[in-house]
Amino acid sequence: QKEVExxxxxxSVPEGAIASLNCTYSDRVSQSFFxxxxxxxxxxxxxxxxxxxxxxxxxxxxxxxxxASQYVSLLIRDSQPSDSATxxxxxxxxxxxxxxxGTRLTVKP
Amino acid sequence: xxxxxxxxxxxxxxxxxxxxxxxxxISEHNRLYxxxxxxxxxxxxxTYFQNEAQLEKSRLLSDRFSAERPKGSFSTLEIQRTEQxxxxxxxxxxxxxxxxxxxxxxFGPGTRLLVL
Numbered sequence: 001q002k003e004v005e006x007x008x009x010x011x012s013v014p015e016g017a018i019a020s021l022n023c024t025y026s027d028r029v030s031q032s033f034f035x036x037x038x039x040x041x042x043x044x045x046x047x048x049x050x051x052x053x054x055x056x057x058x059x060x061x062x063x064x065x066x067x068a069s070q071y072v073s074l075l076i077r078d079s080q081p082s083d084s085a086t087x088x089x090x091x092x093x094x095x096x097x098x099x100x101x102g103t104r105l106t107v108k109p
Numbered sequence: 110x111x112x113x114x115x116x117x118x119x120x121x122x123x124x125x126x127x128x129x130x131x132x133x134x135i136s137e138h139n140r141l142y143x144x145x146x147x148x149x150x151x152x153x154x155x156t157y158f159q160n161e162a163q164l165e166k167s168r169l170l171s172d173r174f175s176a177e178r179p180k181g182s183f184s185t186l187e188i189q190r191t192e193q194x195x196x197x198x199x200x201x202x203x204x205x206x207x208x209x210x211x212x213x214x215x216f217g218p219g220t221r222l223l224v225l
Contacts, residue, residue, distance in 0.1 A: 004151070008149075032212065034213065034214075036216075042218070042219075043198075043200055043216040043217060043218050043219045044152065044200070044216050045216065046213060046214075046215065049213055088151050088152075090151075092212060095157065095164065095165060096154065096165075097142070097154060097214060098154070099151030099152050099153075100151050101149065101150050101151050102149075102150075102151055
Protein backbone atom coordinates (compact mmCIF):
# COMPACT_ATOMS: atom_id res chain seq x y z
CA GLN A 1 0.00 0.00 0.00
CA LYS A 2 1.34 3.40 -0.97
CA GLU A 3 1.66 5.88 1.85
CA VAL A 4 -0.31 8.57 0.01
CA GLU A 5 -2.80 7.47 -2.60
CA UNK A 6 -4.65 9.52 -5.16
CA UNK A 7 -6.76 8.60 -8.15
CA UNK A 8 -4.45 9.14 -11.08
CA UNK A 9 -7.26 10.34 -13.29
CA UNK A 10 -7.51 11.88 -15.68
CA UNK A 11 -10.46 13.71 -14.19
CA SER A 12 -12.37 15.76 -16.71
CA VAL A 13 -14.99 18.35 -15.78
CA PRO A 14 -16.76 21.05 -17.78
CA GLU A 15 -16.00 24.69 -17.16
CA GLY A 16 -17.99 26.03 -14.22
CA ALA A 17 -18.44 22.63 -12.59
CA ILE A 18 -17.09 21.42 -9.25
CA ALA A 19 -13.96 19.28 -9.40
CA SER A 20 -13.46 16.87 -6.50
CA LEU A 21 -10.00 15.45 -5.80
CA ASN A 22 -9.42 12.79 -3.19
CA CYS A 23 -6.46 11.50 -1.21
CA THR A 24 -5.96 8.85 1.43
CA TYR A 25 -2.91 8.33 3.60
CA SER A 26 -1.65 5.43 5.66
CA ASP A 27 0.23 7.02 8.58
CA ARG A 28 -2.21 7.84 11.37
CA VAL A 29 0.17 10.22 13.11
CA SER A 30 0.45 12.53 10.11
CA GLN A 31 0.04 16.11 11.20
CA SER A 32 -0.16 18.42 8.22
CA PHE A 33 -1.72 18.11 4.82
CA PHE A 34 -1.14 20.07 1.65
CA UNK A 35 -2.49 20.37 -1.85
CA UNK A 36 -0.09 21.46 -4.57
CA UNK A 37 -0.88 22.25 -8.19
CA UNK A 38 1.66 21.33 -10.84
CA UNK A 39 1.46 22.43 -14.44
CA UNK A 40 3.21 20.28 -16.99
CA UNK A 41 6.97 20.82 -16.86
CA UNK A 42 6.72 23.16 -13.88
CA UNK A 43 7.35 22.76 -10.17
CA UNK A 44 4.59 22.29 -7.58
CA UNK A 45 2.92 25.40 -6.21
CA UNK A 46 0.99 25.44 -2.95
CA UNK A 47 -2.78 25.67 -3.19
CA UNK A 48 -3.84 24.99 0.38
CA UNK A 49 -2.71 23.58 3.68
CA UNK A 50 -4.95 22.03 6.34
CA UNK A 51 -4.12 20.82 9.82
CA UNK A 52 -7.41 20.23 11.63
CA UNK A 53 -10.44 18.11 10.91
CA UNK A 54 -13.14 19.85 8.93
CA UNK A 55 -13.24 22.23 6.02
CA UNK A 56 -10.97 25.09 5.07
CA UNK A 57 -11.99 27.46 2.32
CA UNK A 58 -9.85 29.80 0.26
CA UNK A 59 -11.60 31.43 -2.68
CA UNK A 60 -12.78 28.74 -5.07
CA UNK A 61 -10.87 26.04 -3.20
CA UNK A 62 -12.06 24.02 -0.20
CA UNK A 63 -9.90 21.45 1.54
CA UNK A 64 -11.54 18.83 3.72
CA UNK A 65 -9.75 16.69 6.29
CA UNK A 66 -10.99 13.64 8.15
CA UNK A 67 -8.21 12.20 10.27
CA ALA A 68 -10.32 9.31 11.54
CA SER A 69 -10.82 8.14 7.97
CA GLN A 70 -7.31 9.23 6.94
CA TYR A 71 -8.81 11.14 4.08
CA VAL A 72 -8.23 14.59 2.65
CA SER A 73 -9.95 16.14 -0.33
CA LEU A 74 -9.88 19.28 -2.44
CA LEU A 75 -12.94 20.81 -4.05
CA ILE A 76 -12.56 23.36 -6.81
CA ARG A 77 -15.72 25.36 -7.45
CA ASP A 78 -16.47 27.11 -10.73
CA SER A 79 -13.64 25.23 -12.43
CA GLN A 80 -11.74 27.16 -15.07
CA PRO A 81 -9.62 25.88 -17.97
CA SER A 82 -6.63 27.42 -16.17
CA ASP A 83 -7.22 24.92 -13.35
CA SER A 84 -6.17 22.13 -15.72
CA ALA A 85 -3.09 20.67 -14.06
CA THR A 86 -1.92 17.79 -11.88
CA UNK A 87 -2.91 18.12 -8.23
CA UNK A 88 -0.55 16.62 -5.70
CA UNK A 89 -1.62 15.63 -2.21
CA UNK A 90 1.19 15.85 0.35
CA UNK A 91 1.22 14.57 3.92
CA UNK A 92 3.72 15.73 6.54
CA UNK A 93 4.69 13.57 9.49
CA UNK A 94 7.23 15.51 11.57
CA UNK A 95 10.07 16.05 9.07
CA UNK A 96 8.91 13.57 6.48
CA UNK A 97 6.80 14.87 3.57
CA UNK A 98 5.22 12.23 1.35
CA UNK A 99 3.51 13.00 -1.94
CA UNK A 100 0.88 11.13 -3.87
CA UNK A 101 1.41 10.51 -7.56
CA GLY A 102 -1.08 13.24 -8.39
CA THR A 103 -4.45 13.50 -10.10
CA ARG A 104 -4.53 15.03 -13.54
CA LEU A 105 -7.47 17.42 -13.93
CA THR A 106 -8.74 18.71 -17.26
CA VAL A 107 -11.35 21.47 -17.33
CA LYS A 108 -13.05 21.62 -20.71
CA PRO A 109 -14.34 24.99 -22.00
CA UNK B 110 12.14 37.65 -6.92
CA UNK B 111 12.22 36.38 -3.32
CA UNK B 112 11.19 32.80 -4.04
CA UNK B 113 13.30 29.65 -4.18
CA UNK B 114 15.71 29.64 -7.12
CA UNK B 115 17.57 26.79 -8.72
CA UNK B 116 20.41 26.68 -11.19
CA UNK B 117 20.74 25.42 -13.84
CA UNK B 118 17.18 24.92 -15.03
CA UNK B 119 18.23 22.24 -17.50
CA UNK B 120 21.26 19.98 -17.68
CA UNK B 121 22.18 17.42 -20.32
CA UNK B 122 25.15 15.22 -19.54
CA UNK B 123 26.74 12.00 -20.65
CA UNK B 124 26.65 8.90 -18.52
CA UNK B 125 29.55 8.80 -16.10
CA UNK B 126 29.93 12.55 -15.78
CA UNK B 127 29.48 14.47 -12.54
CA UNK B 128 26.85 17.19 -12.20
CA UNK B 129 26.15 19.78 -9.51
CA UNK B 130 22.95 21.69 -8.91
CA UNK B 131 22.45 24.76 -6.77
CA UNK B 132 19.45 25.89 -4.73
CA UNK B 133 18.94 29.26 -3.10
CA UNK B 134 16.08 29.10 -0.58
CA ILE B 135 13.80 31.88 0.59
CA SER B 136 16.11 33.98 2.74
CA GLU B 137 14.48 33.57 6.16
CA HIS B 138 13.82 29.85 5.75
CA ASN B 139 15.86 27.54 7.95
CA ARG B 140 14.94 24.25 6.26
CA LEU B 141 15.91 23.16 2.78
CA TYR B 142 14.76 20.00 1.03
CA UNK B 143 15.82 18.15 -2.09
CA UNK B 144 13.35 15.98 -4.02
CA UNK B 145 13.48 14.00 -7.23
CA UNK B 146 10.48 13.70 -9.51
CA UNK B 147 10.05 11.42 -12.50
CA UNK B 148 7.25 11.53 -15.04
CA UNK B 149 3.87 10.59 -13.65
CA UNK B 150 5.06 10.46 -10.06
CA UNK B 151 4.98 12.81 -7.14
CA UNK B 152 8.21 14.27 -5.73
CA UNK B 153 10.31 11.77 -3.79
CA UNK B 154 12.22 12.99 -0.76
CA UNK B 155 16.02 12.83 -1.01
CA THR B 156 17.42 14.83 1.89
CA TYR B 157 16.89 17.90 4.03
CA PHE B 158 18.86 20.44 6.02
CA GLN B 159 18.05 22.38 9.15
CA ASN B 160 20.33 25.37 8.78
CA GLU B 161 23.68 23.84 7.80
CA ALA B 162 23.05 20.39 9.32
CA GLN B 163 21.93 17.56 7.07
CA LEU B 164 19.39 15.81 9.28
CA GLU B 165 17.95 13.10 7.10
CA LYS B 166 18.80 11.21 3.94
CA SER B 167 16.51 8.93 2.01
CA ARG B 168 17.49 5.39 1.14
CA LEU B 169 17.05 6.60 -2.45
CA LEU B 170 20.17 8.71 -2.00
CA SER B 171 22.98 6.40 -3.07
CA ASP B 172 26.62 7.11 -2.30
CA ARG B 173 26.90 8.79 -5.70
CA PHE B 174 24.74 11.61 -4.36
CA SER B 175 25.98 14.23 -1.93
CA ALA B 176 24.41 17.42 -0.70
CA GLU B 177 25.79 20.34 1.24
CA ARG B 178 24.55 23.53 2.77
CA PRO B 179 27.80 24.99 4.05
CA LYS B 180 26.64 28.24 5.60
CA GLY B 181 23.00 27.45 6.13
CA SER B 182 22.01 29.43 3.08
CA PHE B 183 22.30 27.95 -0.43
CA SER B 184 22.68 24.24 -1.02
CA THR B 185 24.32 22.10 -3.67
CA LEU B 186 23.40 18.60 -4.81
CA GLU B 187 26.11 16.67 -6.61
CA ILE B 188 25.63 13.46 -8.55
CA GLN B 189 28.80 11.58 -9.36
CA ARG B 190 29.16 9.07 -12.20
CA THR B 191 25.69 9.81 -13.51
CA GLU B 192 23.52 6.98 -14.81
CA GLN B 193 20.60 7.13 -17.21
CA UNK B 194 18.30 6.31 -14.30
CA UNK B 195 19.27 9.62 -12.71
CA UNK B 196 17.33 11.47 -15.41
CA UNK B 197 14.60 13.33 -13.56
CA UNK B 198 13.50 16.73 -12.31
CA UNK B 199 15.40 17.70 -9.16
CA UNK B 200 13.36 19.97 -6.97
CA UNK B 201 14.45 22.10 -4.07
CA UNK B 202 12.02 23.38 -1.46
CA UNK B 203 12.44 25.54 1.60
CA UNK B 204 10.41 26.19 4.72
CA UNK B 205 10.55 27.94 8.05
CA UNK B 206 10.32 25.50 10.92
CA UNK B 207 9.21 27.26 14.09
CA UNK B 208 8.17 24.21 16.04
CA UNK B 209 4.47 24.97 15.70
CA UNK B 210 3.76 22.13 13.28
CA UNK B 211 2.92 24.60 10.54
CA UNK B 212 5.57 23.98 7.94
CA UNK B 213 4.69 24.86 4.38
CA UNK B 214 7.32 24.00 1.81
CA UNK B 215 7.81 26.28 -1.17
CA PHE B 216 9.34 24.82 -4.27
CA GLY B 217 11.87 26.20 -6.69
CA PRO B 218 11.47 25.84 -10.47
CA GLY B 219 13.50 22.63 -10.54
CA THR B 220 16.50 21.41 -12.51
CA ARG B 221 15.68 18.96 -15.27
CA LEU B 222 18.50 16.46 -15.75
CA LEU B 223 18.89 14.29 -18.81
CA VAL B 224 21.62 11.68 -18.79
CA LEU B 225 22.48 10.35 -22.25
